[in-house]
Amino acid sequence: MKVEWLVKSLGLEVKAGGNQLHQEVTGGYVGDLLSDVMAHSTSGNVWVTIQTHPNIIAVASLKEMAAILLAGGREPDPETLKKAEEEGIPLLTSPLPAFELVRRLCQEGISGIW
Amino acid sequence: MLRRFRADLHIHSCLSPCGSDEMKPKAVVDRAMTVGLDMIAICDHNSAENVVAFIEAGKKKGLAVLPGMEVTSREEIHLLTLFDQPEDCQTLQDWVYQHLPGKNEQEAFGPQILVNEDSEPIGQNEKLLIGATLLPLEEIVSYVQALNGVVIASHIDRQAFSLIGQLGFIPEGISLDGLEISPRTSLEEARKKFSLYQHLAFVHFSDAHSPEEIGRVSTHFQLEEKTSKEIKWALHAREGRSVTES
Numbered sequence: 001m002k003v004e005w006l007v008k009s010l011g012l013e014v015k016a017g018g019n020q021l022h023q024e025v026t027g028g029y030v031g032d033l034l035s036d037v038m039a040h041s042t043s044g045n046v047w048v049t050i051q052t053h054p055n056i057i058a059v060a061s062l063k064e065m066a067a068i069l070l071a072g073g074r075e076p077d078p079e080t081l082k083k084a085e086e087e088g089i090p091l092l093t094s095p096l097p098a099f100e101l102v103r104r105l106c107q108e109g110i111s112g113i114w
Numbered sequence: 115m116l117r118r119f120r121a122d123l124h125i126h127s128c129l130s131p132c133g134s135d136e137m138k139p140k141a142v143v144d145r146a147m148t149v150g151l152d153m154i155a156i157c158d159h160n161s162a163e164n165v166v167a168f169i170e171a172g173k174k175k176g177l178a179v180l181p182g183m184e185v186t187s188r189e190e191i192h193l194l195t196l197f198d199q200p201e202d203c204q205t206l207q208d209w210v211y212q213h214l215p216g217k218n219e220q221e222a223f224g225p226q227i228l229v230n231e232d233s234e235p236i237g238q239n240e241k242l243l244i245g246a247t248l249l250p251l252e253e254i255v256s257y258v259q260a261l262n263g264v265v266i267a268s269h270i271d272r273q274a275f276s277l278i279g280q281l282g283f284i285p286e287g288i289s290l291d292g293l294e295i296s297p298r299t300s301l302e303e304a305r306k307k308f309s310l311y312q313h314l315a316f317v318h319f320s321d322a323h324s325p326e327e328i329g330r331v332s333t334h335f336q337l338e339e340k341t342s343k344e345i346k347w348a349l350h351a352r353e354g355r356s357v358t359e360s
């Protein structure tokens with residue numbers, strides 16, 4: 001499933017990385033502790049978080065994630081937006097809380113185990 | 115003349131909701147002197163309202179007490195800050211208070227006791243000191259540096275509330291004076307684990323929340339005077355000051 005499909009089906013806003021929506025999503029991960037996300041996420045993940053610090057882009061890029069999804073109406077820091085564009089990481093937002101976003105991702109067939 | 119001083123610069127008082135109510139000036143100063151510390155710092159969560167009482171109590175016994183605060187950033191990172199003048203610490207506190215939402219729930223988080231230099235309780239702080247400020251990490255670091263304070267990332271070896279736990283790695287362009295290692299990790303292990311950050315000074319402080327924890331680990335500094343200004347020099351190995359292996 002492509003990032004583009006999730007943007008449409010979950011009604012997400014694309015804040016940056018709009019030219020990378022063809023990336024394939026192969027699983028999902030949730031976390032706000034970047035040390036944990038670095039240890040346990042994997043490539044192709046859509047990552048649901050409320051962490052908005054610029055370091056999230058470096059983590060997503062390092063782990064070759066498909067997209068970052070900021071939950072709960074969190075807005076990315078300006079520096080985070082800039083880095084997301086530079087690194088070509090789709091940065092998506094939603095007013096929905098993380099739990100609800102994960103439920104909807106599961107409905108779309110995204111799994112937390114791979 | 116340079117001398118070697120043993121310092122534990124991360125001690126909570128009874129003002130921190132998680133701090134023992136025994137952490138009053140007399141008990142802290144007595145314990146610090148008993149375990150052979152030359153200098154301490156009082157660093158409560160997001161407040162410095164008890165520091166003057168501890169400084170005065172320290173003066174009476176001849177123990178150097180620095181004013182400080184452990185500030186929680188928006189990313190829930192703990193930052194240890196140290197000053198020479200209580201007024202500078204107060205300036206930081208005023209700014210922190212403007213960006214610290216919430217009210218303490220004593221039953222859930224614990225009491226936040228204000229004391230005088232004679233260790234008598236004189237009131238309670240009502241703010242949610244255990245909470246996070248709305249201030250980004252980088253802004254706090256810049257603010258403290260502008261006040262000529264010392265800023266050290268707290269207990270980087272811990273998962274919870276640490277710079278590396280929360281953000282995975284130290285962001286570029288941030289001017290920290292040092293990295294604190296908690297008592298649960300030896301400095302030797304920390305140097306291996308965080309070898310990427312060897313350009314920064316590593317310090318070992320107790321993060322004491324009760325009297326018996328004071329000085330359980332400490333750091334030796336080569337200084338002329340027991341001031342935060344000299345601690346800063348030592349952390350950057352300047353002016354002949356240094357952090358020495360204990």
